[in-house]
Amino acid sequence: MNNITVTSPLLPPLEELTPYLEDIWSRKWLTNNGHYHQLLEKELCNYLGVDYISLFSNGTLALITALQALDLKGEVITTPYSFVATSHAILLNNLKPVFVDIDPNTFNIDPKKIEEAITEETSAILPVHVYGNPCDHDAIQEIADKHGLKVIYDAAHAFGVKKDDVSILNWGDLSILSFHATKAYSTIEGGAIICHTKEMKEKLDRLKNFGYESEIEISMLGSNAKMNEVQAAFGLATLKHIDSALIKRKNVASFYMKNLIDVDGLSLFPTDSNVSMNHSYFPILINEDKFGMSRDNLFQKLKDNNILARRYFYPLITGFNLYKKYIADTPESQKISDNVICLPIHTELSNDDLELIVKIIKNEN
Numbered sequence: 001m002n003n004i005t006v007t008s009p010l011l012p013p014l015e016e017l018t019p020y021l022e023d024i025w026s027r028k029w030l031t032n033n034g035h036y037h038q039l040l041e042k043e044l045c046n047y048l049g050v051d052y053i054s055l056f057s058n059g060t061l062a063l064i065t066a067l068q069a070l071d072l073k074g075e076v077i078t079t080p081y082s083f084v085a086t087s088h089a090i091l092l093n094n095l096k097p098v099f100v101d102i103d104p105n106t107f108n109i110d111p112k113k114i115e116e117a118i119t120e121e122t123s124a125i126l127p128v129h130v131y132g133n134p135c136d137h138d139a140i141q142e143i144a145d146k147h148g149l150k151v152i153y154d155a156a157h158a159f160g161v162k163k164d165d166v167s168i169l170n171w172g173d174l175s176i177l178s179f180h181a182t183k184a185y186s187t188i189e190g191g192a193i194i195c196h197t198k199e200m201k202e203k204l205d206r207l208k209n210f211g212y213e214s215e216i217e218i219s220m221l222g223s224n225a226k227m228n229e230v231q232a233a234f235g236l237a238t239l240k241h242i243d244s245a246l247i248k249r250k251n252v253a254s255f256y257m258k259n260l261i262d263v264d265g266l267s268l269f270p271t272d273s274n275v276s277m278n279h280s281y282f283p284i285l286i287n288e289d290k291f292g293m294s295r296d297n298l299f300q301k302l303k304d305n306n307i308l309a310r311r312y313f314y315p316l317i318t319g320f321n322l323y324k325k326y327i328a329d330t331p332e333s334q335k336i337s338d339n340v341i342c343l344p345i346h347t348e349l350s351n352d353d354l355e356l357i358v359k360i361i362k363n364e365n
């Protein structure tokens, strides 16, 4: 029996990718702001409803570069409930991460707890739209404005997410996306920074290309974080299929909602009718006493039946040895991390797959 994986890459039909590859082969221009790179930036601006995008070779380098572009110093407030790339980007900029607890209703950084973590050293807030669920931007921006802080959103999960019909990627000073193969929309590896001005876009473009100002001038210490033409072509071919993929994901989410809503000891992620989600993840929370089984036992039971759910995000970032010295009082994050499972959600799941998953969770198999 094949494994049912937590995610599966969205692949464009091979015959639709081939003409792009043939054209790249004939142009012999493989990277460095090529034809398809420029086209994808333009099409993504249109699709996402944002003004400026700079494409990157992956989301982590986009995050690192976003923090670098804002010339931050000292401390950056963030969440321990994320993938480790979020806080690695802080450390890799020689900044100190300060971990603030999450709101257990949204799994996002709790704005009510941010102010008490601000010191003279704080220069920015780096919240994460966890599972694509929008942060409380109004509250975060109000605190940032009051204290003169920058806001960089880790929007790695939030491709295409809108609140009140407007892209949430326009929030804050900068937002970053990941186009990793595991994400709803991918360029195999890839990422992007969304910004508000032409000047910032040009700065980001320089920073991802060694800091070159011109052929004979380097104006800043940049890395090499450019997206190549094959990635960009894959992204263009995939973009034609993203809307139908998001509908399929929504249908999977609706199936789970309908079939799991009444299971004792199991809570589903609350939905907000003003938000159009991309359904990249389907987290459930297990209350061991009521459910009659621990999260880890359910995880193992699913695995024994070839269903590879994932414990995102477990351990917390602050649970890794590298981060133990950054003291964090984050009990809500710990509770969620200890009890969460993300169920398989992607475009390849059959009805049989979904029924099997639900049966196993409900102990009806």
Ligand SMILES: Cc1ncc(COP(=O)(O)O)c(C=O)c1O
Pocket: 058, 059, 060, 061, 063, 082, 083, 085, 086, 128, 154, 156, 157, 177, 178, 179, 180, 189, 190, 191
């Ligand atoms: C919240 C979050 N931030 C950043 C990243 C890093 O993105 P990438 O894998 O494209 O480097 C990821 C994912 O993989 C992520 O889930």
